[in-house]
Amino acid sequence: MAEEILEGINPTRMELLALKKRQNLAVKGHSLLKEKRDALIKEFFDILDRVKGARSDVELTLNEAYEALTLAQIQLGDLAVQKTALSVKESVDVNVTSRNIMGVPVPLCDTEFDSRTLVDRGYGFSDTSIQLDNAAKKFEDSVKMIIELGEIEKTIFLLADEIESTKRRVNALEHVMIPKLENTVKSIDMRLQEMERENFVRLKMIRSTLEQNEAKNAAKTAFDKA
Amino acid sequence: MSSVAVIGDIDTVTGFRLGGVREGRVVNNKEEAEKALDDLIETNVSIIIITDKIADEIRVHMNKTIGSEIVPMVIEIPDKDGISESDGDQMRALIKRVIGVDIK
Numbered sequence: 001m002a003e004e005i006l007e008g009i010n011p012t013r014m015e016l017l018a019l020k021k022r023q024n025l026a027v028k029g030h031s032l033l034k035e036k037r038d039a040l041i042k043e044f045f046d047i048l049d050r051v052k053g054a055r056s057d058v059e060l061t062l063n064e065a066y067e068a069l070t071l072a073q074i075q076l077g078d079l080a081v082q083k084t085a086l087s088v089k090e091s092v093d094v095n096v097t098s099r100n101i102m103g104v105p106v107p108l109c110d111t112e113f114d115s116r117t118l119v120d121r122g123y124g125f126s127d128t129s130i131q132l133d134n135a136a137k138k139f140e141d142s143v144k145m146i147i148e149l150g151e152i153e154k155t156i157f158l159l160a161d162e163i164e165s166t167k168r169r170v171n172a173l174e175h176v177m178i179p180k181l182e183n184t185v186k187s188i189d190m191r192l193q194e195m196e197r198e199n200f201v202r203l204k205m206i207r208s209t210l211e212q213n214e215a216k217n218a219a220k221t222a223f224d225k226a
Numbered sequence: 227m228s229s230v231a232v233i234g235d236i237d238t239v240t241g242f243r244l245g246g247v248r249e250g251r252v253v254n255n256k257e258e259a260e261k262a263l264d265d266l267i268e269t270n271v272s273i274i275i276i277t278d279k280i281a282d283e284i285r286v287h288m289n290k291t292i293g294s295e296i297v298p299m300v301i302e303i304p305d306k307d308g309i310s311e312s313d314g315d316q317m318r319a320l321i322k323r324v325i326g327v328d329i330k
Contacts, residue, residue, distance in 0.1 A: 041325065048321070055317075059304055066306040069241045082240050091246025094229045096272040098296050107296045109273075121246075132244070139245025143230070146275055150301035156317075158296075160324045 005184040011191035019188065023181040030173040036102060037166045043101050044159050051156060054149045061145055065138035072131040080127060088136065089122040092143055104162045106155040109147055113140070231266050233259060234277040238305050242275065259284045263291065272297045277305040 009015055073081050095110040118125075118133055231249035232242040239250035249271065251262035259280050266274055281288065281302045292300060 044324065051317070062303060065241060065245075066237070069237065069244070070306070073237075081244075082236070085240045085243035088244055088246060088248070090248045092230050094273055096229075096297050096299065105296060107299055109299075135241065136244040136246075139241050141245075143242065143245050143247060143275075146301055146303060147230070147273060150273060150275075150299050153301070153317075154296070154299050157320070160320055163324050 004180055005187050006180055009184060009188065011188045011195075013192065016185065016188045016192065019181060019185050023178070023185060026173055026178050026181055030170065030178065033166055033170045033173065037163065037170055040102050040104075040159060040163045040166060044156070044163060047152060047156055047159065051149075051152045054145070054152055058142065058145045058149050061138065061142045065135060065142050068131060068135035068138050072129065072135045075129050075131050076127070081132065084123045084128055084132060087123045089120070091116060091140060092147075094147060101155075101159065102162075104158055106158050107151050109151045111144065111147055113144060116140075229270075229272045230275065231271045231273070232275045233262050233266070233280060234275075235280075235305060238277055238303075241306075247275070253280060256283050260287045263288065267291060267298055270297075272299060274298050274300045276300060276302055278302045279305060279307075 006019075009019070069081070076084075091113060093112040095112075097108050097110060098105040099108040100106075121133075121136055123132075230247050231251070232239050232247055233251045233253055234242075235254075236252050239252050243250055249266070251258075251266070253259040253262050263274070263276075263284065281300075288300065292298065
């Protein structure tokens with residue numbers, strides 16, 4: 001692989017110039033992409049710190065919420081809880097927009113919660129209990145946290161994708177494209193030098209033949225005169 | 227307009243309804259789950275909360291329909307039987323693949 005060159009290139013001066021231009025571009029692109037990759041990884045680490053606790057927090061809160069729900073179900077019965085749940089009013093309003101991290105669009109959730117009291121939830125008091133209120137409160141909390149977690153996780157996945165493709169491009173340039181271009185430039189250069197030498201030798205040969213001929217002719221005319 | 231929705235078993239959906247997410251789809255098998263997901267995507271729901279057991283079952287379908295768009299955002303959560311173990315590993319594997327080093 002070390003001496004691989006681009007195929008279908010003629011060893012001419014024009015091609016050499018064009019190739020040198022391409023090589024410059026590749027090197028410049030490579031350093032730019034490398035910078036992009038490093039910046040992305042830095043960004044990735046920053047967000048990683050945020051996700052660490054978030055997942056387990058959500059799991060903990062949810063667990064509590066499920067427990068509270070089970071308690072309510074024990075007290076009131078499955079059906080009553082389901083019936084009550086149907087009359088609860090919508091509490092979340094999310095507007096998902098996007099934000100740019102180094103050219104990667106990532107989600108940005110604009111969440112609006114009505115922090116609400118018992119009365120706002122929309123179910124009656126007569127056939128419900130405090131356990132049910134508790135469960136509702138816990139689930140409200142978890143929804144909030146779940147949305148935050150989702151935003152962070154999605155961001156991480158998108159960033160990871162971008163990092164991977166950037167990495168692949170950096171490596172392709174560094175290990176395949178740039179060496180190939182270098183080798184091609186070198187081989188064309190050598191081919192041109194070789195051609196120059198050949199030409200030089202050819203000229204010498206022609207000249208010496210001409211000189212010989214001239215000398216012969218001169219000798220002949222001198223002989224004829226004599 | 228409701229922009230958050232839940233796909234899960236009856237208890238999960240009931241819980242989230244109590245918490246104020248009105249759009250809930252109770253699913254019992256794979257086909258129902260796939261249909262619910264397609265339905266929700268069609269109605270432009272921006273955040274879909276799904277229990278991880280169901281997500282595992284329709285993983286192939288999910289990857290096909292969702293892709294790397296921002297919306298809809300699908301979030302997997304444990305259901306009331308607890309946390310599935312695979313999730314933390316997924317994240318770790320991803321980090322390892324991206325950075326090349328294993329971080330705890």
